Amino acid sequence: MLVRFILPLIVAMAALTPAPAMAERVRDLGEFQGVRANQLTGYGIVVGLAGTGDDNLEYLTQAMKGTAGRLGVQLPAGVSPGLKNAAAVVITAELPAFAKPGQRIDVTVSTIGKAKSLRGGALIMAPLVGADGQIYAMAQGNLAVGGLGITARDGSQLTVNVPTVGRIAEGASVERAVSSGFDSGEVLRWNLFEADFLTAQRVRDAINARFPQAATIEDGITLALRLPAGADSRATAMASIEMLDITPAETAARVIVNSRTGTVVINSAVRLSPAAISHGRLVVKIDEKNQVSQPNALARGQTAVTPASEIDVQEKEAKVALFKPGASLSSLVDALNTLGTSPSDLVAILEALKQAGALKAEMVVI
Numbered sequence: 001m002l003v004r005f006i007l008p009l010i011v012a013m014a015a016l017t018p019a020p021a022m023a024e025r026v027r028d029l030g031e032f033q034g035v036r037a038n039q040l041t042g043y044g045i046v047v048g049l050a051g052t053g054d055d056n057l058e059y060l061t062q063a064m065k066g067t068a069g070r071l072g073v074q075l076p077a078g079v080s081p082g083l084k085n086a087a088a089v090v091i092t093a094e095l096p097a098f099a100k101p102g103q104r105i106d107v108t109v110s111t112i113g114k115a116k117s118l119r120g121g122a123l124i125m126a127p128l129v130g131a132d133g134q135i136y137a138m139a140q141g142n143l144a145v146g147g148l149g150i151t152a153r154d155g156s157q158l159t160v161n162v163p164t165v166g167r168i169a170e171g172a173s174v175e176r177a178v179s180s181g182f183d184s185g186e187v188l189r190w191n192l193f194e195a196d197f198l199t200a201q202r203v204r205d206a207i208n209a210r211f212p213q214a215a216t217i218e219d220g221i222t223l224a225l226r227l228p229a230g231a232d233s234r235a236t237a238m239a240s241i242e243m244l245d246i247t248p249a250e251t252a253a254r255v256i257v258n259s260r261t262g263t264v265v266i267n268s269a270v271r272l273s274p275a276a277i278s279h280g281r282l283v284v285k286i287d288e289k290n291q292v293s294q295p296n297a298l299a300r301g302q303t304a305v306t307p308a309s310e311i312d313v314q315e316k317e318a319k320v321a322l323f324k325p326g327a328s329l330s331s332l333v334d335a336l337n338t339l340g341t342s343p344s345d346l347v348a349i350l351e352a353l354k355q356a357g358a359l360k361a362e363m364v365v366i
Helices: 002-016 058-070 197-210 231-242 329-339 343-355
Strands: 030-032 038-047 086-095 104-111 122-129 135-142 148-151 157-160 165-174 188-192 215-217 222-225 254-258 263-266 275-279 282-293 304-315 319-323 362-365
Touching: 038 104, 038 135, 086 122, 086 135, 104 122, 122 165, 188 197, 188 231, 197 215, 197 222, 197 231, 254 343, 263 343, 343 362
Parallel strands: 254 362
Antiparallel strands: 030 188, 038 086, 038 122, 086 104, 104 165, 122 135, 135 165, 148 157, 188 222, 215 222, 254 263, 275 319, 282 304
16 A cells, blocks of 8 residues: 555656756767768759640740750751640759769759649759759659649649659769868868857867867867878778767757747746746627517517627636746746646747746747
8 A cells, every 4th residue: 555655756756856968979969071961953854744844935945955956856947846745844952971973862853834743754864063063963764753733624623742843763873072071181170060169168078088189179169170191090080989978068048939830849948037927818708699679460560670789808817926036947837837828828928028037048939
């Protein structure tokens, strides 16, 4: 019988015990500068569509003439082909770090004109260029389209998902590699995902404990690493650094409010100064009814309809929640639940606490 009371007590005490700070790997806190993906874009033609193409758009006609010319087919002067089975598209892809010529990458194909669907189409070979204007990959292949669009003769339409965007798995071959310089540079830089001086200091100390005097802090987000030269030695050192365990600094106190959905997220660093909150509601209810006045059967009067309005005003009881100095997230949540606040009311209360100087957090409205 005693166990029935002791066990819940132990569970409750464990829930009140502060959770220790969680250690994270260096690779989850930041990344090496230069070791990143690069965006590629291109312009191309999708053919083989079942009458859902761009029809007779000028830029598509010009592109198709150029494509036909490369294949040795010369269209007669003045001929403007109706290209209902072709569509002009923009091609996008991401070139991973260290990608080498001959490797394959995925591409996404999107229409830029009046094409209604890319289902069943095939992309003609098109170059993909980077921000420097150089060609880094060539794309070609059959599209996989998850959407469906149907149009009837009377103009009625049915669209499922997005039929104007398709994807080609491994649809582009890499033609040029991007040099990252990680194996030859004198200094290799590592950047935090979010600027924090304390976290940068802890990362520096952990790296120097593994590689003495290898890391120095440049600012709140960047560390300069002096590692052994050579691809093999430097890659080994980078692998060791990425797997170091770090206890990052506590995140800044922040309250995120989504004004469109009413979602409110409060992180654990939020603290409150002494404050009291009173929240109540005034409910006004107006009930409009019509009453029918029917005269006696022998009388000569007429049936009349008269409005009858009922107005009721109710003010719900307002409760007061008192916060002691340094009140934590759990205290705030418990108090707001006691007040019975809705998401919109919660936003109003948090804004009032911020204006009163009692809420020690940054308010972010998205």
